[in-house]
Amino acid sequence: MNILIVTPHFYPENFRINDFAVEFQKRGHNISVITAIPDYPSGKYYKGYGIIKKSRELYNGIKIYRAPLIPRGSGSNFRLALNYLSYVLGAIFTSLFLLSKRIDIIFVFESSPITVGLPAIFIKKIKQIPICFWVLDLWPESVVSAGNLKSGLIQSMLNPIVKFIYKHSDRILVSSKGFIKSIEEKGIKKDKIQFFPQWAEPLFKPIKSNNYLLGEIPKSSFKIVFAGNIGEAQDFPSILNAAKILKDTSRIHWIILGNGSKLKWVNEKIDEYGLKNNFHLLGSFPLEKMPEFYSNADAMLFSLKDEYIFSITIPAKVQSYLACGKPILAMINGASSKLINSAEAGLTCSAEDSVGLSNNILKMSKMSSNEIKKMGENSINCYKKYFDREMLFKKAEDIFHQTINSYKNKIK
Numbered sequence: 321m322n323i324l325i326v327t328p329h330f331y332p333e334n335f336r337i338n339d340f341a342v343e344f345q346k347r348g349h350n351i352s353v354i355t356a357i358p359d360y361p362s363g364k365y366y367k368g369y370g371i372i373k374k375s376r377e378l379y380n381g382i383k384i385y386r387a388p389l390i391p392r393g394s395g396s397n398f399r400l401a402l403n404y405l406s407y408v409l410g411a412i413f414t415s416l417f418l419l420s421k422r423i424d425i426i427f428v429f430e431s432s433p434i435t436v437g438l439p440a441i442f443i444k445k446i447k448q449i450p451i452c453f454w455v456l457d458l459w460p461e462s463v464v465s466a467g468n469l470k471s472g473l474i475q476s477m478l479n480p481i482v483k484f485i486y487k488h489s490d491r492i493l494v495s496s497k498g499f500i501k502s503i504e505e506k507g508i509k510k511d512k513i514q515f516f517p518q519w520a521e522p523l524f525k526p527i528k529s530n531n532y533l534l535g536e537i538p539k540s541s542f543k544i545v546f547a548g549n550i551g552e553a554q555d556f557p558s559i560l561n562a563a564k565i566l567k568d569t570s571r572i573h574w575i576i577l578g579n580g581s582k583l584k585w586v587n588e589k590i591d592e593y594g595l596k597n598n599f600h601l602l603g604s605f606p607l608e609k610m611p612e613f614y615s616n617a618d619a620m621l622f623s624l625k626d627e628y629i630f631s632i633t634i635p636a637k638v639q640s641y642l643a644c645g646k647p648i649l650a651m652i653n654g655a656s657s658k659l660i661n662s663a664e665a666g667l668t669c670s671a672e673d674s675v676g677l678s679n680n681i682l683k684m685s686k687m688s689s690n691e692i693k694k695m696g697e698n699s700i701n702c703y704k705k706y707f708d709r710e711m712l713f714k715k716a717e718d719i720f721h722q723t724i725n726s727y728k729n730k731i732k
Contacts, residue, residue, distance in 0.1 A: 321720060322350045322422050326440045327429035328407050330355035331379050332366060334607040336636055337429040339521045342380045343713055352383045352421070354414055354439065356407050359391040361549060361579050361604070363399075385418065387411040387439075395551075395581040404433045411439035419446055425724050426451045428489070434459040437485035444488065450727035452720060453489035454516065456636075458499050461629040482506060491723045498632025498655055514719065518636045519709040520643035523608060526700065527644075529615040534575060537600060541573045542685040544649060545617035547610060548637050550580035555625045558651060560586065561674035562681070564593045572685060574599045574621075577613055614644045618692065619666070619684055623651035626671035634659060642703035647684065647695035651677045663702035665695055 323344060329335045330353050345351045358366040368374060369386070377384040387410030393399040426440045428451060440451050460478035483506045486492060492508065493516035494500055500513050537543060550556060559574075566572050576586075576599075583601070590599050605613070614620065620641040624630035631654025638656055641648050648666030650657060657668045667684055669676025684692070 321724070322424045323352070323720070324418065324423045324426045324443070325351065325353045325355075325429060326411065326426060326436060326443075327353065327431070328356050328433070328436050329358075329360055329429075329431055330384065333358045333360050335429070335431060336518055336521070337431075339519075340429075340713075340716075341382050343709075344716075345381050347713075347717070351381075352385065352418065352423075354385050354387060354411050354418070356387050356389045356410065357391075359389075359403075363391055363393045363395060365391055385414050387414040404435055408435050408438045411436075412442050415439055415443050418443070423447055423449050425449060425720050427720070428453045430455050430457060432457040432459075432462065434482055434485055437489065441485065441488045448731060450490035450723050451488065452491045452493065452723050453485070454493040454495070455499055455503070456495045456518070458502055458629055458633070461502065479506070490727055491719060493719070496632055496634050496655055516712065516715065516719070517634065517707055518639055519707045519712050520636075520639040520703065521607070522709065523611055524614075524640045524643040525611065525645075526696070527611050527615050529612045531612055532616060533609070533613055534616050535600070535602070537573050537575065541571050542681075543573050543575055543616065543618045544621050544681065545575045545577065545613060545619070546621040546623075547577040547613070547640075548635075550576065550578050550583045550586060552582065553624055553627075553630065554580075554582075555623050555651070555672060556582050556586050556589075558672045558674045558677070559621070559623055560589050560593060560595070560599075562651075562677040563595050563599050565674065565678040566681060567593070567595055567598060569682070569685075570598065572598060572681060575613075575617070576601045577603070577605060577610070579604045610640070611644060614641075614646055617646060619649050619681075620644075620646045621649050622656070623677075624656075624671060626653060630671070631655065639703060639707045642699040642707070645696040645700045647692055647699065649677065649680055649684065659702070659706075663698050665699040665702050 325341055327337050331338045341351050357369050371388045375386045387407060389406040389410050390402045392403040426443060428437050428440045430436055437453055444451050459482050460475045486506050486508050492513045495518050497515050503513055504510055563574055590596055634656050648660050650660050650668040651671060653671045660666045660668050667680040669680055
């Protein structure tokens with residue numbers, strides 16, 4: 321198959337779509353990608369990239385076409401809006417250079433925003449080819465929750481755009497079953513929607529590392545590792561409150577790997593709460609380093625705010641944690657909590673429950689090595705059952721073939 325991937329994020333940014341594209345290229349498919357100049361999560365263009373610099377790139381045999389865009393900067397609502405709009409316009413312009421090429425199907429990786437589907441629809445109309453749209457971020461719910469935008473006006477403005485994109489997609493994949501109801505409410509038939517969860521890249525697996533990457537943090541301490549975006553959705557106020565409750569328990573150390581819009585605020589609160597001795601911001605690292613960091617952790621931390629959209633979401637980091645065979649400490653409602661509890665892969669409490677999180681940390685820190693090991697084994701078994709990479713890639717190939725054949729029969 322000749323597959324065109326439309327995504328706002330691609331190599332050298334770290335997203336699941338990188339692994340997907342490389343694997344499908346290895347399987348003999350011809351992959352091209354329309355993406356943007358990389359600027360996530362720093363909000364600035366990566367070194368060596370620009371409007372003209374590296375606008376065309378080859379990565380593991382994959383042809384990359386980079387659309388110009390306005391970088392997200394500090395991540396304010398205004399800058400994000402400019403970033404999203406400029407990607408749509410830039411990607412439509414960039415797509416003009418691909419119209420002479422053979423494309424069998426367009427695969428949209430919608431990590432956010434949903435407007436990434438608009439350039440795909442432009443290409444579809446000209447080339448007469450189907451779109452397979454993978455929803456990882458449910459709009460308008462997620463943008464309303466993440467941005468603390470409670471006004472119904474925002475939803476009423478976004479809903480027509482969302483409906484338009486879903487209507488013009490030939491197959492809609494959802495990373496969480498909880499998304500299906502919202503999409504159906506936009507007038508989409510259920511038989512057009514299919515559950516397709518995320519997986520973990522092959523490098524995420526249990527390893528024994530000879531490198532201790534956690535600096536001056538004592539090896540004998542109980543080490544809780546958080547990896548990912550330090551943003552509004554991740555509810556760092558509650559994480560820090562839990563750390564404040566436990567700050568006199570010197571054995572417990574918090575290790576934060578990542579960057580994001582709340583980083584400065586978190587630093588200020590560490591000083592205010594007197595947490596410098598046991599709350600550590602180590603910064604961002606390449607994806608390849610993550611399994612080594614995880615191997616040095618006693619437990620992995622996962623949290624999201626008390627919002628409906630987050631209760632029906634299973635973010636990609638959960639699969640990475642499970643695949644590495646690590647117990648999970650989760651402060652979350654809904655689907656992710658049910659998954660972890662049913663698999664007995666960790667301890668959970670309600671979203672924004674700092675006391676519950678601190679109690680679970682104390683409980684886990686006092687468990688025997690065999691109890692911790694059993695939780696880790698349960699994590700791996702859960703991953704293999706629901707998120708196995710090989711199984712999901714075979715499923716994706718089947719979905720693409722079916723979508724192409726259905727579209728051909730439809731336009732005959």
